[in-house]
Amino acid sequence: MSVSRARNGSRAVAGLGAAALVAAAALATGVAATGASAAGAMTTYLVVYRSGAATSGAAADVGAAGGQVVANYAPIGVVVARSTSVDFAARMRTASSVEGAVATTRFATSVGGGGAAGTATASAATSSAAGAATGAIPLGDPLSSRQWDMDQIRVGNAHRLTTGSPSVLVGDIDTGLDYTHPDLAANVRDDASANCVSGVAVPGKVAANDDNGHGTHTAGTIAAAANGIGIVGVAPSVRIAGIKAGNAAGFFFPEAVVCSFMWAGDHGVDVTNNSYFADPWLFNCKNDPEQRAIWNAERRAIRYAQNKGVLVVAAEGNQADDLSHPTQDQTSPDDTTPVTRDITNACAVVPTEVPGVVGVSATGNLRMKSFYSSFGTSSVDVAAPGGDSILQLTQTAPNGRVLSTWPAALLNATCLASRRVVDASGATYCYQQGTSMASPHAVGVAALIASRTGQSGSVLAAALQRATNPIACPADVTPYAFFPALDGGALQQCQGGIGHNSWFGSGEVDALKAVG
Incomplete structure (x- = not known):
């Protein structure tokens, strides 16, 4: 993310x-x-x-x-x-x-470049022991050997049973998606796509075209086609709608978020991916009248979509913060001069802390929590691969990041040179890391479940949480001491048992377990 x-x-x-x-x-x-x-x-x-x-x-x-x-x-x-x-x-x-x-327009939150390398002095842990599941069946497209993330959650094994149904529709609420990308074009639903940046929906995939890159990356993880080009998504046969809520600079304004969920609820979307924070404020404090108005508007829109059967899945965030025990916000408002303020559980992050939303934390190739991933007993439901460029470098994941689709027109402008990949067909890809990358893995698994069972809403959410491999809290959290919370500097601590804990929820998603 x-x-x-x-x-x-x-x-x-x-x-x-x-x-x-x-x-x-x-x-x-x-x-x-x-x-x-x-x-x-x-x-x-x-x-x-x-x-x-x-x-x-x-x-x-x-x-x-x-x-x-x-x-x-x-x-x-x-x-x-x-x-x-x-x-x-x-x-x-x-x-x-x-x-x-x-x-709303005085403030915003921006998506960025997928997580910088960090400035801490921790040495990178390099290991030959990759986190791929035992007996993982690799995917078959030209760049699939680089998809450690898919092997780790047994996507290839799941594809022996289903690659997803075209009747299942995923709404990617993001910066739009590149509807011309050769790994996405066949799966994009024009009639279900829209640009919501202005607060009122402008229909169509052309209107929802990605001018940032972030949305195309998340879309590829969900639904890149198994077509002999580039990579394969978790659910390569489902359909995807680009619902553009973030502008070219990657800012998500509240009116765009409200519009997006209303659109999703009214256009047959089964699952939404939400790899962003929707805020004037990183934490929306309900005891403040301005922030309460934004929280209520966005919460109502999300509930509207949920009442229409939409499963809402959201990234946990990259602040390395315990969202269940927040203490300080030093980020907001982030378009002017941030004001350091003490906060409590009266303050919450949208959308991951909205009731009924499935929150996703990030793992790396050693199945540890990613160094940057936020967490929380009350907010994390599942974990999924998001990459880790510091603590979890392996032979399988030498740069620790997740590879996915990227718009060709933006490759040189918005993807660092060291992360760019062009396959033999000319299709373009970029390595990124973050809980933004974790959430679409969980969304893809949910789409596979919906394809097999027809489940929706809260029933689908429960099925997704069961389709996991539990991960216990680590006995030693010393490596994370180099990465305290960005807001307040609290040290990262894991709470809970192997069945459910603050770092991994019920565990890392498993595509084969989801459909087997």
Whole structure:
């Protein structure tokens, strides 16, 4: 996962992506803002109505406060609006039916380059003992010998039973995906893809094209085709939808996240992959009115999708932090000057800590927890290969990272030279690491289960958690002393038994166990 600062090369952007700016300009020529007491920059807002309150009067409410409606998500009581009025949010909060209103475009979280090598002085552990499962059947595409991650969770063995069903649809909520990539093109569902960056869905795979690279990487892990080109995904016969929530710079704004889950719920998606944090704040503290409004809006959208049978799977994060016992946030707001603040369990990370979401931590090729992976007894449900470029270098995984698809047009711009791979066909790939890479492995396994059983939602979540190989807490956590939490500096500690613990949940996913 490449969603946090420092080890992931994150950078802040103080505005909307290009698609969102176009949408904002179009809106500016539509309904004129009225009643604005002072003019400022065009800003996006979430307006959260009280539970049970109708949003049918939103246009009038928003207009009276000096703004215009971008999208009205009536089923969850959330409205996306824009305004140049500096007191728009305050005026909206005076409406009796409104629970909260908050600006979103001042803040963001960015995906980065898949985890930097780190600056700690720990020496790399190199071993010839790879973590591949005993008797793993290798995959058969030209670059499959580099897919240690797939061997480790016995994907090739599972493919003897199923490669997934075309009737199963995975929604990759990310920076979009390269629908022209030769390892993805056949599996992309145009009618289920959309660009949600502006807060209102623009349908189609062209609109959802990846201009960052991150989304194409996660999509390949899920559903790269078994076609004699490059690599093979966990579920190479399922269909995938690109649901673009992150812009070219890799920022995920709350309006895009809300839009994405509403789209997934309404378009037959079975499983969503979520390799990002959705926040103005890394931790959304529900005792703060602005952060509570964002938490409620995103939580409602996720619950809407879940109620439609969507299984939501999310990366745990790369902060090396215990999400079940948070103590400090030094990251937020990350587009301005971060403010160090003490936090408690009143503060939570979206989407991984939203109820019903399957949280995924990362492992490397020695089946240890990846040095960067966040964790938590209450937040980690399963583990999956995400790579580890420091503690888990092996002969099988010499750079410790996960190989997957990357847009050819972005290869030189957004993939480091040492991580680029081009196969004989000319198809392009990139090595990355992070819980962003772990989550799509778990999603692919869930898609295989759904293909075999037809299970969905919470039943599918339970089946995924059973399709694991338990990993006990390590007796010695000394290697992790070099990698304390990025926020607060707490040392990494593992809690719980082999059946469920804070580092691995119920264990590392096993594709063969899932379908056997």
